Amino acid sequence: MWSIRRYPVLWLLPALVPVVAFIAYPVAYAFWTSLHQVMLLFPGEPFVGFDNYSRVLSSSYFKTAFLNSALFMLFAAPLVVILGVAVALFLQRRFAGSTLVRSVVLLPWVLPGAISAVLWIWVFHPSFGIINGLLQWIGAISAPIQWLNTPALAFVCVLVAHVWTQIPFAVVLTMAALAAINSETLEAATIDCRSAWKRFWYVIFPEIKAMVVVLLVYNALVAFTTYDLVYAMTGGGPGTATTLLAFQIWRESFAMYDFGAGSALAFVMVAVAAALIVAITRLLPSDLFEERP
């Protein structure tokens, strides 16, 4: 009677309904919003075509946010991966307290972004922060550095905080990749190759390079779409120094109450992220994910 062969679509409904309800419908509604003037304080939602898109793309805020996001991604992704791999290689060794160290390394990952932001605000505080305190104690500086109030430095601070929160995930995945390496291969490499760097580059890295690429792509996207750290740490400031695209979407929608512009900007960001994924995928060697003989 209700066989899967006669009514296959019905059997897909339990999966389809949530997808439509929580993904397809909101995306479609957001696209509709992007084509209308939806400002919370003004009545009516007239159709404006692509006016929101043209206004957003031509605004100075967009150009700044886009450049900031691109720069943020270019620095954050490689840093997270390099530091994550380095920490993973270190944690692979057995030493006294290694279990405790592994737990501590994972701590930034479990903290919500807002908590991490508050933590780093105090680290970088000009008067009460530990960094200025240490630098003044060793005599490196005579006056406090305005870390979060100087545009260039504020960008670096947010970058540091972001990398700190993302390293644990890179460590975990890299350690999983390292664990999959044949132990006999590693033993042979230890015997045949005295240089640790050569062991890593010629023996270990080829085994984990697929994971490294995945981490690079993932962290590039995460960095490009970062919002919570910026919101809680600098509010996009000083000025627009740390305004990233995701934060600008929030500002357009919830500070300027222009949901039309915010939605338009969101779709622009999706388009850019999609282009990024396609470009990276095309650049990858075709045999990257093949099994090694």
Add this chain to the structure above:
Amino acid sequence: MSLRKLAAVAAVAGAALGAQSAAAQNITLEFVVWNYALETIQDNVRKFEEANPGIKVNVTDYTWPDYQDSLVLRFRGGTQTDVLYGGQDWLPAWASAGWVAPLADIAPEGVIDTLSKDMAGFALSDVTYDGKIYGLPYYADTISFIYNAKLLEEHGIEVPQTWEDVMAASEKLKAAGIDRPIVYEYNQELPNFFDAFVAQVYGRGGELFDEELNAVFDQPDNAAYQHLEWLREAFEKELVQPENHESNIITTMNTGKHAFTVVYNYVLAAMNNEAEQPLAGQFALARMPGEAHSTLGFAKFYAVTATTAADPERAEAAWKFIDFMAGQPYTVAKRWAVENGLGFGQLPLLQDAEVKEAWGKWVDMDVLAGQIESAKAGTWTEWTAVWSAYFRPLLASAMVGEIPVEQAMRDGAERWNMLREQFANR
């Protein structure tokens, strides 16, 4: 027991239950606030509830930076909201959108007119939209120029009268080892970041808009343009210590390493709080520097939603609550003034002996009275709040030299004109 007796007992029991149900029909008002001194708010609410059995008040609070966004979403989402804190910069938009109602809709006839006669000029202006009064003041204040009197005395510096004096004094202090003499609440996400800028412009005798609501601040000879250049210069010379919240300003000023700041008067009360601050008593208020010595006066107020005003039962309860919190004899406003140093919009309180005694501990009342007298209300339109969210990052960028002052003012003016046109064409 016979059936007849049983029926009689049941009837009596049913009547008693019904009477009890009628008496138990309380109204619970939803009161929405930002989270300043929540314990005091809750205590005031308790007192109201004791005096008004049958009316309960449920307090919901949001942080100050998120308050406006949260209220707009409550209004649009239809979340039950009866009485709320309102702000002078939000009233035109909220009233225009039909979210809040004139108090005359819920108050007995003539009462609002009577109460309005006790209000300070800028407070009355701020609670009025389209000729109707939408709120009674919860808190009214001016933004003031504060200085460390002891520090100035030690370095032989007179109290600055102009912004040029402030710059000269700051440079002299920096040369004497006071690294960043000016502490500035530098947080573009706070609505008062714009208010503080306006206050300083008013000190110079300037205006950002003309009588037709055209933006004029993008003209190089405009006082606002010149003051933004002044701020940029102060930041460039490293005379400014930015702090992202007034609570940090209290602590920072109490290190004795800074001389000037621009904040609300209640922050001065906190700075001079002998019980909590090490340098209490050193800080004083001066008239806002500039040719006019004027400043921004503003009022935050209790308002009622249009939905509540349309419900007779809830409207009556809401009026009782608002009258308790802000009506005569202004008991709650006096409590805020005496305990927290919060300013008030009700002029009779200026003559109150308890207020004078409490305020005399942290401010020179004569100087304050002079500042209040010269204070002006801001230009608040239906699009000001939205525009301010766009303009504040531009101000912040220009201050730290990220963009030229000319660009900040030009972009700000363009956006103002665009929003004005959008509103006019709606």
